[in-house]
Amino acid sequence: xxxxARTTPLPFVASSGYFDQRSASAKTGLRFLMAAMSSMFFLFxxxxxxxxxxxxxxALSEPWQxxxxxxxxxFNSALLVVASISLELxxxxxxxxxxxHSRELLLLxxxxxxxxxxxQVAFWNFLTSRGFFADSNPANAFFxxxxxxxxxxxxxxxxxxxxxxVRLSRERRQPTEKxxxxxxxxxxxxxxxxxxxxxxxxxxxxxxxxxxxxxAAIAKFCxxxx
Amino acid sequence: xxxxxxxxxxxxxxxTGFIWKYxxxxxxxxxxxxxxxxxxxxxxVALVLSGMMRMQIGFPGSIDMDxxxxxxxxxxxxxxxxxxxxxxxxxxxxxxxxxxLMVGARDMVxxxxxxxxxxxYLVSVLVLLASFFVPGGPTGAGWTLYPPQAIxxxxxGSEWGIILMLVSLIIFIIAATMGxxxxxxxxxxxxxxxxTMFRMPLTVWxxxxxxxxxxxxxxxxxxxxxxxxxxxxxxxxxxxxxMMQFGSQLDYSGGSPILFQHLFWFFGHPEVYIVxxxxxxxxxxxxxxHARRSIFGYRMMVWAIVSIGVLSFVxxxxxxxxxxxxxxxxxxxxxxxxxxxxxxxxxxxxxLLTLWRGNIHLTVPMLFSLAFIVTFLVGGLTGLxxxxxxxxxxxxxxxxxxxxxxxxxxxxPILVVFGSIYHWYPKMTGRMxxxxxxxxxxxxxxxxxxxxxxxxxxxxxxxxxxxxxxYEDYPFIPESAQSLNAFIxxxxxxxxxxxxxxxxxxxxxxFKGAPSGGNPWRATSLEWLTPETxxxxxxxxxxxxxxxxxxxxxxxxxxxxxxxxQTTSAEExxxxxxxxxx
Numbered sequence: 001x002x003x004x005a006r007t008t009p010l011p012f013v014a015s016s017g018y019f020d021q022r023s024a025s026a027k028t029g030l031r032f033l034m035a036a037m038s039s040m041f042f043l044f045x046x047x048x049x050x051x052x053x054x055x056x057x058x059a060l061s062e063p064w065q066x067x068x069x070x071x072x073x074x075f076n077s078a079l080l081v082v083a084s085i086s087l088e089l090x091x092x093x094x095x096x097x098x099x100x101h102s103r104e105l106l107l108l109x110x111x112x113x114x115x116x117x118x119x120q121v122a123f124w125n126f127l128t129s130r131g132f133f134a135d136s137n138p139a140n141a142f143f144x145x146x147x148x149x150x151x152x153x154x155x156x157x158x159x160x161x162x163x164x165x166v167r168l169s170r171e172r173r174q175p176t177e178k179x180x181x182x183x184x185x186x187x188x189x190x191x192x193x194x195x196x197x198x199x200x201x202x203x204x205x206x207x208x209x210x211x212x213x214x215x216a217a218i219a220k221f222c223x224x225x226x
Numbered sequence: 227x228x229x230x231x232x233x234x235x236x237x238x239x240x241x242t243g244f245i246w247k248y249x250x251x252x253x254x255x256x257x258x259x260x261x262x263x264x265x266x267x268x269x270x271v272a273l274v275l276s277g278m279m280r281m282q283i284g285f286p287g288s289i290d291m292d293x294x295x296x297x298x299x300x301x302x303x304x305x306x307x308x309x310x311x312x313x314x315x316x317x318x319x320x321x322x323x324x325x326x327l328m329v330g331a332r333d334m335v336x337x338x339x340x341x342x343x344x345x346x347y348l349v350s351v352l353v354l355l356a357s358f359f360v361p362g363g364p365t366g367a368g369w370t371l372y373p374p375q376a377i378x379x380x381x382x383g384s385e386w387g388i389i390l391m392l393v394s395l396i397i398f399i400i401a402a403t404m405g406x407x408x409x410x411x412x413x414x415x416x417x418x419x420x421x422t423m424f425r426m427p428l429t430v431w432x433x434x435x436x437x438x439x440x441x442x443x444x445x446x447x448x449x450x451x452x453x454x455x456x457x458x459x460x461x462x463x464x465x466x467x468x469m470m471q472f473g474s475q476l477d478y479s480g481g482s483p484i485l486f487q488h489l490f491w492f493f494g495h496p497e498v499y500i501v502x503x504x505x506x507x508x509x510x511x512x513x514x515x516h517a518r519r520s521i522f523g524y525r526m527m528v529w530a531i532v533s534i535g536v537l538s539f540v541x542x543x544x545x546x547x548x549x550x551x552x553x554x555x556x557x558x559x560x561x562x563x564x565x566x567x568x569x570x571x572x573x574x575x576x577x578l579l580t581l582w583r584g585n586i587h588l589t590v591p592m593l594f595s596l597a598f599i600v601t602f603l604v605g606g607l608t609g610l611x612x613x614x615x616x617x618x619x620x621x622x623x624x625x626x627x628x629x630x631x632x633x634x635x636x637x638x639p640i641l642v643v644f645g646s647i648y649h650w651y652p653k654m655t656g657r658m659x660x661x662x663x664x665x666x667x668x669x670x671x672x673x674x675x676x677x678x679x680x681x682x683x684x685x686x687x688x689x690x691x692x693x694x695x696x697y698e699d700y701p702f703i704p705e706s707a708q709s710l711n712a713f714i715x716x717x718x719x720x721x722x723x724x725x726x727x728x729x730x731x732x733x734x735x736x737f738k739g740a741p742s743g744g745n746p747w748r749a750t751s752l753e754w755l756t757p758e759t760x761x762x763x764x765x766x767x768x769x770x771x772x773x774x775x776x777x778x779x780x781x782x783x784x785x786x787x788x789x790x791x792q793t794t795s796a797e798e799x800x801x802x803x804x805x806x807x808x
Contacts, residue, residue, distance in 0.1 A: 047489065
C-alpha cells in the first residue's frame, strides 16, 4: 500500500566539518582494529590455558622459575603505565589554547614506550641467559610469543606516535586549523591505542605470572581441563 | 555519520600518470580491479590443478602425476580457491568496487591503507606461488594443514612448502584486515546524505557483515598459523605431540593437534560465511533487479545475514565430529548447525518470493542467480545430513563431503561471482559483455557443475573415500564407480576449458562490446547513477548524491518508470510505506 506523498526527513545531521567526519572514521577504524587484535589475543590466551593442562608444562611462575621474581616486569609495566597516562594528559592539554605541555608529554610517552620495549628485550635476554629458550618448554614458548606479539604492536603504535610527533612540531612551527585538527586526532588515537595496549599487557602479565592452580581453575571453568 | 558539505568542496587530488593511476593507485575502483584480476589469475592456477587431479582420478596414469604431486595439487587447489580467490574477490574485489559507490562515498575512508591491502595480498599470492619452486615443492598437507602431519617428514613440502604457505596466510590476513577496516568504516562513516543503514542495498549488508566476520575470525587462522610456524621452525611444541618418526623419537612433546583443529575451524567455519554472505547480498540485488521486483522482506534479509554471521561462530566443531569429542559437544554443535539452516532457508524463501510474479528477465546475471539458488539449495540440504553426528561419521571421509562443499561453497559462490561480473562489468568498463557467449558460458558451467558434483553424492554413498590418489584394487569400490569417475573427469575438463569463453568475453567486450550507457539494467541503486560510466576518480562529480528511498523501488504504482532511483525525492514519487523505511 502507498501512503500519500510523505516528506522524507533526511536522517543526515549536518556535521560541523570535514575533520569531524575524518576523525569519526579514524576512531571507528581503530575500534575495529582493536576488536580484531582482541580476538587474536583472546584466542592465544585460550590456547595458553588449554596447553597449560598438559603434564609437560612447567609454569614460569613456580618458585624456582624466572617469573617467581617479577620485579623487572613490574618496572616495564610501570613504563607502559607512564606512557599511557602521559598520552592521556597530552590528549587533554592539546585542547588548551597554548597546547599546554603536550609536546613534553608526547615525548615522555614515546620514550617510556621505547623503554618498555627495551625492558622486555632485557627480560628476554635474562631468560635465554638462564637457559629458558622458546623450545625448551611450552610455557617459555608462549611467554616469548605473547610478549613478542604485544611488543610488535607497541612498535606499530610507535610509528603512529612518530606521525603524531611530526604533526605536532609542524603545527607549532606553522599553526593551521587543519594541522591542529590532525594533530589532535593523532594524539587522541595514540592515547586510545596505548590504553588498549596497556590493558592487553596487564592481562598478559597477570596470566603469564599466575600459578598453575589458577590455570587449572580457568581451564576447569572453561570446560577445558579434566 | 555522513559527509558534510566541506567534504564535497574538498579538492579531489586526482592522480596523474599511468603509475599513480593504475599501479600505485588509491582509487577503490582500480584497487578492486587489481584484486579481482589477481584473484582470477591465481584461481586459474587452482583450476588447472583440479583438472590434473581429475585426470589422475578418471584416467589413472594418463598424466605424469605421482601421489606427492596429487596431494600438493589438492592442498593448493583448496587453499587458493577458498582464500586467495573467493575471499579476495568478494571482499577485495566486489567490496572495494561496490561499497563506496553503493553508499554514495567518494572513496574508501582510508585509501592509502586500501592500497597497502592490495599489495600485501599480491605479496601473499606470490609467496604462495613461490612454494611451487622450493625444494620439496608446495605443502601437500591438505588445505586444513592439520598438524602433526603437515610438518612431519613424509608429507610433501613439510620443510619449505608449509613455511611458505603459513607465511603467505599470515600476510594475507594482514591484507584482509587492512581492507576489512576500510570496508566496515566506510559503511559506518561515509554514507551519503539520506543513506541510512536500512536503505543500503543488501550487497553492502552482506559484505559488511562478512567483513566483520573476517576481522574476528581471521585472527584464529593467524594464531594457529604463527604457532605452527614456530613448531616447524624453532621446534616449539604448541601442536606437536610426542611422536616417533622412522623409529626415533622427535624433539616434540605434549602439543595438542586438536587445539589446532579448534583454532582452524573457529576460523574455517566463519570463512564459509565470509564467502557466502557477500554472495547472498549480491544475488539478492541481481534477483530483484532482473525480476523487476522489490526484494521480499528486506529487513528479514538483513537480520538473516546478521544472525547467520553470529551463528557462524558457534558451529565450528561440526567439522571435527570424526576427531572425537564429548557427545554433549557433538549434540550442541549439531543443534547450532541445524539452527543456522533457519535464517538460511528464510533467505531462499525470500528470493523465491521476490521472483514470484516478477517480470523475470532471463539475462545472463539472472541465469546465474537462478542457478545459484538451486545449487545453494542442493548444497545446503546435504549440509543437513552432514550436520548430524551419526550421519556425518560414516560419510565424513567420502566423496559425499566433496560433493557437499563444492556445491555449497565452491559452485554456488562462483556462480554469483560470474553473475555479478556480468551485471557490473558495464559499470566498470562502459561496455556490455557479449550476451551469446555469456549464455553459452552459463549453460556449460551450470549443467557441467551438476554433472560433476551430483554423481559424487552417489560415489560417497558407495563409500568411495576422498583424498585418495588412486582407487584401484579396493574390492568395495565397484567397477561402475570408475566409469563414473571417468565421466566426471571428462565433464570437468570441458567445464574447465569453457572458462576460457568467459576470459575471452572479458577481453573481447572491453574493446568490442556494445556501449552500455550509465544504467543498462534500469537499476535503482547509486552505483548506476554516477555522472560518468565508468565512474571517474571521486565518483560523483561536484556533489554527492542525496538518497530518499531504499534500493528496491521496482514497479511502484503510479511511477512513470518501473524503477525509482534512490535519489528520486518523495515529492516526485511517493516513498513506499513498508518495513524498509524508518
